[in-house]
Amino acid sequence: MxxxxxxxxxxxxxxxxxxxxxxxxxxxxxxxxxxxxxxxxxxxxxxxxxxxxxxxxxxxxxxxxxxxxxxxxxxxxxxxxxxxxxxxxxxxxxxxxxxxxxxxxxxxxxxxxxxxxxxxxxxxxxxxxxxxxxxxxxxxxxxxKFFPKVFETVEVLKSRGIEIFIASGDRKGAINRLANMLDVPEDNAFGTVSTRGKCEVVSILQEGGYKVMMVGDGLNDILAFKKADVSVLTIEQQEEVSPKMMDKTDHIIEDIFEVTMIDF
The missing domain is CATH 3.30.470 (D-amino Acid Aminotransferase; Chain A, domain 1)
Incomplete structure (x- = not known):
């Protein structure tokens, strides 16, 4: 798959x-x-x-x-x-x-x-x-600025044949630039998507035959967490996390590179 x-x-x-x-x-x-x-x-x-x-x-x-x-x-x-x-x-x-x-x-x-x-x-x-x-x-x-191990994380996932997507509520221009910096196709980058829009990205990928892991840190990821096959809450930002998120995640990580250690 x-x-x-x-x-x-x-x-x-x-x-x-x-x-x-x-x-x-x-x-x-x-x-x-x-x-x-x-x-x-x-x-x-x-x-x-x-x-x-x-x-x-x-x-x-x-x-x-x-x-x-x-x-x-x-x-x-x-x-x-x-x-x-x-x-x-x-x-x-x-x-x-x-x-x-x-x-x-x-x-x-x-x-x-x-x-x-x-x-x-x-x-x-x-x-x-x-x-x-x-x-x-x-x-x-x-x-x-990038968390320390972002580029390494993306490269390891790519080396395993895993496709990388970005779905963010941030400005579209910034997300396209982010995709370019990470060598991710702009077609895989979705800027200024709402909470429901992130969920739709996950759903479309699943309908296309993908098993999907969603990685996020905030309330606007919650519907995508529910829809994804695997949800990962990252607390590397070191901000207080809403209890609503804690209840809806399969994994909690403190370093983005830990994503590479989750089997899905």
Whole structure:
């Protein structure tokens, strides 16, 4: 039987660093798990901007994000939410929102540069939208570097004839670059997929005759964990893991290379 391993990105292949800004009061956090934050409420949605947000540094920091989205025709996707949210609903808010500005995103850039002296992948920026209030509640800026044994892990799996896939909620451009860095075909890389989308990737592979291992670290992997033949929770990121994930995994690993030791 053909075998495939589907990897999440942030927290799984990439050691993730993020800066979260509370738009209302201006507070900045570097220790908040954005997925847990969203999971704690029923009105929040994680919206990933399909845009190289370094370009925002060229703009007036006081410009409204809504104006920038419209002027540059920035596409976006809903990556995670606790209730069903349509792209049209989010678009209505993003096009008319009057609170968040360019600085709410760019304020996190210097903090990231301090934390990552050797930044290997800029995942980009995202917004946490409050669907009930019709506002951007938080902005997120994230980047990271590979965990030490990622390249070795991928090469060992490939040498065994196992096909590698990536399914992540992160920006599509970042995931395509990640695939290129790992020598994984871009056709095997799925960026800004939702929790349900990751599950669909696993399902499609199974329908194509693959036995599938899903490797991830967060709540947006939970449906894929349930669907996969084998699920692997990695805690190499060393962040608190939701108990919901602990109950839905077959294996828990502390080093990504341990994936190569799991028979499936």
């Amino acid at each position: 053909k075998k495939a391993v589907v990897f999440d990105n942030s927290g799984t292949l990439i050691e993730r660093y993020r800066v979260v800004k509370d738009v209302l009061n201006g507070n900045i956090f570097t220790d908040i798990n954005s997925l847990d934050l969203i999971d704690s409420a029923d009105s929040l949605a994680l919206v990933v901007l399909q845009f190289n947000t370094n370009r925002l540094l060229e703009l007036d920091k006081d410009r409204l994000i809504s104006d920038v989205i419209k002027e540059y025709n920035i596409d976006f996707d809903v990556s995670f939410s606790t209730r069903q949210v349509s792209k049209a609903e989010v678009e209505e808010i993003l096009y008319n929102e009057k609170s968040s500005t360019v600085s709410d995103i760019t304020d996190g850039f210097d903090i990231l540069r301090e934390k990552i002296s050797h930044m290997e992948l800029c995942n980009g920026s995202a917004l946490i939208v409050d669907m009930d209030l019709g506002t951007v509640a938080y902005t997120i800026t994230s980047a990271g």
